[in-house]
Amino acid sequence: MSRPSDNEARRIFVRTFGCQMNRYDSERLVEILGGQQFVAVEDYRKADLIFINTCSVRDKAEQKAFSYLGRLKTLKSNRPELVVAFGGCVAQQYGEELLVRWPHLDLVVGTHSISKVPAMLARYEVTGERQAWVDFSYDFGDEPDGRSQLWKPEVSAYVTIMRGCDNFCTYCIVPMVRGRERSRPSGEIIREVESLIECGVREVTLLGQNVNSYGQGVSGEVDFAGLLQRVAQVEGLLRIRFTTSHPKDLSSTLMRSFADLPQLCPHIHLPVQSGSDYILQRMNRGYxxxxxxxxxxxxxxxxxxxxxxxxxxVGFPGESEEDFRLSLRLLEEVRFDGLFSFKYSDRPQTAARLLDGKVEEEVKLERLQRLQALQEQITLEKNEAQVGQTTLVLVEGPSQIGGSQLSGRTPQNRVVNFKGSPHLVGEEIHILITIAHAHSLEGVVCLEENVNLKIAKEKSWCGR
Ligand code: SF4
Structure with a gap:
C-alpha cells in the first residue's frame, strides 16, 4: 500500500463473519483506522485495505472466511499495493501458518491485536514485511471511552464489558482463541456509555461471552447485577440489553434486575444447547x-x-434419538421466542472432537430440520399472539424491506416494521401490531398513545 499525501484518505473494507463480538471489533478497527486517515467503503474493489474478521466457532463460518480470502487472490495480483488482512478467531487459531498457506495474505491479526493494526500497517509500508500478531497482550485500556468523530452514531450500540471465557464447554474453541475471562473495569464501562449517550445513542447492549460472571474474582469490583444498576443510572439512557448469559451463573439477584430496573429490556438470550442431561454433561455445561x-x-x-x-x-457426539427428543420436548415446554440452532461440528483444540459416538451428517441434518420446523411454528404462534397488541418500539432506522418503512425493536427484541417519518428514528413509540410473520411483525403508529411525542405535531409523521 503506497503512503498517501497528507490530505488523501485511504479506504478500508471490512468483511465480518460470526458473532456480535466480531462486529464490535470490526467497528473498533474502523474507528482506530479513522485516526489514520482511513475511511470505510462498501465496495471491496475500491479498498486499499481489505480486513476479513473471522469466526471459528463453527466449521462452516471458518470455511466461508477462507473461501472469501481465496477469492481475493486475483484482485491482489492485479493490485499488488492492496493490503489483505485476516483477523479474529481463525487468525488467532492458525497464526503465522496462514502467511505460508496464503501467499496473497499480508497481515494476520489475532483477537487481542486490533489496536496493533496501525503499527503493523506502518511497518508493512516501510519494510513490505508480511506479519502475524497473535499474542494475548490485550489490555482494556485499548477499548474506546467513546466513539471517534468518524463514527456514525446509531440508535443502539454495543459496549464490551468482558473478554474471553473460562468455561471450556467441550465443543467450543472460544477459550483457546479469545483467552481467559477478563472483566473490564466498571468505571471505564460507565464512561463509554456516557459518551455514547452524548453521541445520541439510546440503547446499549453489554457484551461478553458470559456476562453473568462479570466481576467474579476481581477485588473491589461490582458483580453483573451491580453493573446493571450503575449503567441504569446513566442519564438519558433509554434501554439496556445484554448478551450472552450462561445458565449456570444466572443468579436470582440478577433475575430480579428485570423487575427492578425499568431501563432493562425484558429479554434474555439464555443458551441451553441441549435438553438431555447426558449431553449437557458431555458438553460440560454445568447445569x-x-x-x-x-x-x-x-x-x-x-x-x-x-x-x-x-x-x-444438534448431533453432539453421543446424542441418541431419545436425547434429541428431550431437546424437542424442552422447546415445547419453554416455548422460546427465538432460537439459533446448529449442527455440531468438530473444532480444533476442543475436547468434544475426541469424544466417541459421532453422529452421521444426514442424521444431524434431519434433526436440525425437525428442530427448526418446531421452533418456527412456536415463533410464528408467539408473533401471532402480538397482533392487536400495542407495544413500545425503539425506532432504529429504515427497514430492510425498503419503501418508507421504518424498523425498530420491541422490548422483547422482536423486529417491527411500520410506515413512518424518518424523524422518528431514535424515539420510543407505541405501535399497534397488525400482521405477524415468522421473523418479524408489522404495525402502525398509534396516534393516541403518542400524543406527548413532540414530533406528533407534524402531520406527516406517522406515515398514514
Ligand atoms: S460459555 Fe462455553 S460456549 Fe460460551 S464462549 Fe465459553 S466455552 Fe464457549
Whole structure:
C-alpha cells in the first residue's frame, strides 16, 4: 500500500463473519483506522485495505472466511499495493501458518491485536514485511471511552464489558482463541456509555461471552447485577440489553434486575444447547435440564412479559434419538421466542472432537430440520399472539424491506416494521401490531398513545 499525501484518505473494507463480538471489533478497527486517515467503503474493489474478521466457532463460518480470502487472490495480483488482512478467531487459531498457506495474505491479526493494526500497517509500508500478531497482550485500556468523530452514531450500540471465557464447554474453541475471562473495569464501562449517550445513542447492549460472571474474582469490583444498576443510572439512557448469559451463573439477584430496573429490556438470550442431561454433561455445561427449566420459570415470575431466546446444538457426539427428543420436548415446554440452532461440528483444540459416538451428517441434518420446523411454528404462534397488541418500539432506522418503512425493536427484541417519518428514528413509540410473520411483525403508529411525542405535531409523521 503506497503512503498517501497528507490530505488523501485511504479506504478500508471490512468483511465480518460470526458473532456480535466480531462486529464490535470490526467497528473498533474502523474507528482506530479513522485516526489514520482511513475511511470505510462498501465496495471491496475500491479498498486499499481489505480486513476479513473471522469466526471459528463453527466449521462452516471458518470455511466461508477462507473461501472469501481465496477469492481475493486475483484482485491482489492485479493490485499488488492492496493490503489483505485476516483477523479474529481463525487468525488467532492458525497464526503465522496462514502467511505460508496464503501467499496473497499480508497481515494476520489475532483477537487481542486490533489496536496493533496501525503499527503493523506502518511497518508493512516501510519494510513490505508480511506479519502475524497473535499474542494475548490485550489490555482494556485499548477499548474506546467513546466513539471517534468518524463514527456514525446509531440508535443502539454495543459496549464490551468482558473478554474471553473460562468455561471450556467441550465443543467450543472460544477459550483457546479469545483467552481467559477478563472483566473490564466498571468505571471505564460507565464512561463509554456516557459518551455514547452524548453521541445520541439510546440503547446499549453489554457484551461478553458470559456476562453473568462479570466481576467474579476481581477485588473491589461490582458483580453483573451491580453493573446493571450503575449503567441504569446513566442519564438519558433509554434501554439496556445484554448478551450472552450462561445458565449456570444466572443468579436470582440478577433475575430480579428485570423487575427492578425499568431501563432493562425484558429479554434474555439464555443458551441451553441441549435438553438431555447426558449431553449437557458431555458438553460440560454445568447445569441440568431441570435447573434450566427452573431458571425460565423464575424469570417469568420476576417479569411476566420477559422474552427468552436460546441456542441449541444438534448431533453432539453421543446424542441418541431419545436425547434429541428431550431437546424437542424442552422447546415445547419453554416455548422460546427465538432460537439459533446448529449442527455440531468438530473444532480444533476442543475436547468434544475426541469424544466417541459421532453422529452421521444426514442424521444431524434431519434433526436440525425437525428442530427448526418446531421452533418456527412456536415463533410464528408467539408473533401471532402480538397482533392487536400495542407495544413500545425503539425506532432504529429504515427497514430492510425498503419503501418508507421504518424498523425498530420491541422490548422483547422482536423486529417491527411500520410506515413512518424518518424523524422518528431514535424515539420510543407505541405501535399497534397488525400482521405477524415468522421473523418479524408489522404495525402502525398509534396516534393516541403518542400524543406527548413532540414530533406528533407534524402531520406527516406517522406515515398514514
Ligand atoms: S460459555 Fe462455553 S460456549 Fe460460551 S464462549 Fe465459553 S466455552 Fe464457549
Amino acid at each position: 441440568t435440564r431441570d435447573h434450566y427449566l427452573r431458571l425460565v420459570k423464575e424469570l417469568r415470575e420476576m417479569r411476566q412479559d420477559v422474552g427468552v431466546s436460546s441456542d441449541m446444538i
